[in-house]
Amino acid sequence: MTIKCFSIARNLDMNGDCIGAIQPACWNGELKMPKTEKPSKTAELVAAARASHTRTAKPPIFADEYAEHLCGPIWRTIISSKFLTWLVVKVKLHVVQPIVMAVFVRARFCEDLVEEAIDSSVNQYVILGAGYDSFAMRRADLKNKVTVFELDQFATQKSKLERMAKHGIAKPDNAVYVGADLNVDDMFECLNQHGFDSSKPAVFAWFGVTYYLKRDSVVSTLQQISSTCSPGSSVLFDFQFNPFSTPKDWRHIQSKMIEFVAKKGEPMITRFKPENVEKFVQDCGYANVEVLLPKDINNKYLSNREDKLSFPPIFGLCNARIGWLMIVNSASTFSISNECEWRTYINRTTLFQTWQHSKNQEKSESTLFRF
Numbered sequence: 001m002t003i004k005c006f007s008i009a010r011n012l013d014m015n016g017d018c019i020g021a022i023q024p025a026c027w028n029g030e031l032k033m034p035k036t037e038k039p040s041k042t043a044e045l046v047a048a049a050r051a052s053h054t055r056t057a058k059p060p061i062f063a064d065e066y067a068e069h070l071c072g073p074i075w076r077t078i079i080s081s082k083f084l085t086w087l088v089v090k091v092k093l094h095v096v097q098p099i100v101m102a103v104f105v106r107a108r109f110c111e112d113l114v115e116e117a118i119d120s121s122v123n124q125y126v127i128l129g130a131g132y133d134s135f136a137m138r139r140a141d142l143k144n145k146v147t148v149f150e151l152d153q154f155a156t157q158k159s160k161l162e163r164m165a166k167h168g169i170a171k172p173d174n175a176v177y178v179g180a181d182l183n184v185d186d187m188f189e190c191l192n193q194h195g196f197d198s199s200k201p202a203v204f205a206w207f208g209v210t211y212y213l214k215r216d217s218v219v220s221t222l223q224q225i226s227s228t229c230s231p232g233s234s235v236l237f238d239f240q241f242n243p244f245s246t247p248k249d250w251r252h253i254q255s256k257m258i259e260f261v262a263k264k265g266e267p268m269i270t271r272f273k274p275e276n277v278e279k280f281v282q283d284c285g286y287a288n289v290e291v292l293l294p295k296d297i298n299n300k301y302l303s304n305r306e307d308k309l310s311f312p313p314i315f316g317l318c319n320a321r322i323g324w325l326m327i328v329n330s331a332s333t334f335s336i337s338n339e340c341e342w343r344t345y346i347n348r349t350t351l352f353q354t355w356q357h358s359k360n361q362e363k364s365e366s367t368l369f370r371f
């Protein structure tokens, strides 16, 4: 399948968010959509970045001792040699190297919050676009507390399982592999077929993925989660800034990154104005939305580092929680309100249906609140 690329200005919606395929101005031609029958190259790149960071950073922001095994032979050779690492990272990939910090920080952000969720009895962890994620391997201590659903396209998943087998890494007992394409498949149909229970809370991680999806897929994925999952569930994800929100001195780097991954067959097609993200996510059905921007991220994760590493100002992080819903009804005829004097706490879908029903049948004014 091919899509046409347009200039940046023609791809902004009313809010200034990017809504389609935007690429550097030099790319006004046709761009190949990802070939999903091949394992993701960007997933391998981030695994290689984690492996190299684990070896060299002092201290690592995020240590992933399995990442090296999950890389292919070329990356393993590069990572095991200081000279080759220098050559590839500092010379060949020097233009995109500053953005790599985002990979480690988002992983730290994610796993800190996942651990908090598990501590508060959430026992389903869904990793959307899992790539070569190794949480289930690294955190064997949590295997009786959480089921880890790893969703990705078949080819990437197959490659990961083959590499695990090759290195004698056993499939963790609590890991469930769900092959699916988020642009095409029904996510919950796929998850439910693999034992996911949407009546129980879950934490979803969705890192390094939103910018590769169509905007409609981002919206529908967020909406599906909020309308299907229990209150107390949350989604953690990162998003990319549209170029007008990126500091001028970083636009060149962002443009190079976009060009680099597109050449790997995985074009980045969706970006946001950071100030719109909170409302955008709330409108997708989330009660509590915390958006972390680069300044907050630097303060939280990177202050006091001797190496002065900083987070690239082209990404943001988001923690969106599905809240409980409250219905307040001034008409006493509204049956569910009676259960606890004008208020009732039930799951979102039931509440919404009841609210609609009440409006149609009783002509009463009901107000729906999220909290």
Ligand SMILES: C[S@@+](CC[C@H](N)C(=O)[O-])C[C@H]1O[C@@H](n2cnc3c(N)ncnc32)[C@H](O)[C@@H]1O
Residues within 6 Å of the ligand: 040, 042, 043, 046, 047, 128, 129, 130, 131, 132, 133, 151, 152, 153, 156, 180, 181, 182, 183, 184, 206, 207, 208, 209, 212, 213
């Ligand atoms: C940059 S990698 C990130 C991998 C992992 N989340 C991480 O941070 O290491 C992007 C991942 O998203 C997956 N992905 C991209 N488009 C997808 C889609 N339409 N459906 C399912 N997975 C997708 C790719 O296969 C790849 O594993």
